[in-house]
Amino acid sequence: MKILSDMLWIELRKALRSRIPLWTALGSLFMPMGIALLIFAAKNPEISQKLGLISVKANLVAYSATDWATYLGLTAMIIAAGGFFLFVLAVSWVFGREFADGTVKDMLAVPVPRASILLAKFLVVMLWFAALSLLILLISVWMGLLMALPGGSIGVMLQGIALVAITACQVIAVSMPFALIASVGRGYLLPFGVAALTLMIANVVAIAGWGAYFPWAIPGLYAQGKDALPPLSYLIVILTGLAGMAGTYLWWKYADQNR
């Protein structure tokens, strides 16, 4: 336990001293604020007309977010898509930076179990994801209150918060394989490329009707809440997260570190 707390101290210190958490926090602020701006623009036709093309999107967003329930659903979708990229950034930084900065060497021939080092990294990543999701939710709620959206009963709010929280947990799980991709790619570029490709494939797979079985399409489908997902979808998400963590562990323990 002492070893794990020491490893957590190391990972938290590195994260808190860097600017990446600030950047991801700023990124997570922009998403709900952007959506709120579009809704605000759509509700104010004189501004909407001045905005030209944006007004088309604004109308679409406003149409889909006429009350708290749909608005919080939209927030969950923000986390499933935009949040996913922020999470990939965080996980790539926590794991890939050790390779990009060459600091991984200092962690390989040490008496601390590799599992403790990696567990601390995963815990920090999860904490980071949770904080970003909470931030997105809080900003969204604040924006919703400013726009005086209707239908904000406690039941609706709790349901919406649960939707956001479960979507965030799913995104956390499907982001875990990116720790392995960042480690194999020894940096940040490969995970970003793979994340972009993955989201494109997820869209195609979802359109084709198989989204419920593709790990990276599942959080988005869940956030939309149109159709109930089969239990297998949740199992796929959990297994994807576990496979990502196990793969990262095996890579750190058994891969040749020859650079």
Place this chain on the structure above:
Amino acid sequence: MNWTIETGDLTKRYGAVTAVDGLSLRVAEGEIYAFLGLNGSGKTTTMRMLLGMTQPTRGSATVLGAHVRLGSREPWSQVGYMVETPHAYPELTVSENLEVARRLHPGTPPQAVGSMIERLGLAEYAQRRAGVLSQGNAQRLGLAKALLHQPKLLLLDEPANGLDPAGIVEIRELLLELTRRQGVTVFMSSHILAEVSRLANRVGIIHQGRLLQEMDIAELEHNRRSRLLVRARDIASAQRVCSSAGYPGEIHGGALELKQTAAIEHPDQIASLLVQAGTPPTQLVVEEEELEQYFLRLVGANGGTQ
């Protein structure tokens, strides 16, 4: 004999390239063993295999009695290392970087950080971010991390890299003190050959992945070629006299070069010979081959330089 490091037929191949080829060496406890080689000769790959970072294609390595395997944990509490360029977390201060190293070696007391900062002359930079350190100070930080937990074995890749002359002397004295007082074993690679001759007890020369020679430092000194340079007013006449007395030599830059052991060990006899022949020498100098020249001659004779 207690071998701190022992390798047997240690080999690493990357596809068709053989980085290390059948390396068998032993390093005794308390010894400073210098590993010499050109860039790409296999020094760093050997270090990585000794540290369990790279899996050998063939052969084995034992460090402090423990068989080294990829991802193993056993000997590392007693091993300090610095492989290639030292790296630190640029956003953390010098002190925080050492704190990270301390926590990666459970059992190291918190006060070790402060004392290592003092010992390596980093007090002025303790609260400075590692990202802004000069190369020399980054090197000191790397060494501080390697020494922090008082290891029994130090594996150091080019420990004097980037250090100024004062820093080089300081690190040399520190390593000598560690071996003499605490019996620490040092396995180091270096390209500063003069430094190696001052520091090491034993030297291994690696070229194209193969260990060409292993010798103690006295043997190395002995193997370096020496020559006697003779200057005289009539150098052609001096050459004739020496040649007829069994010391043939060549004239380079106005000086007669004699390579015979008898001439090198007894320049007084050459002086007498020349005086008696009426061509007294104006200068007699015994010159030793530079370590660099010796090294290049050795690797050149074994497949040429890279």
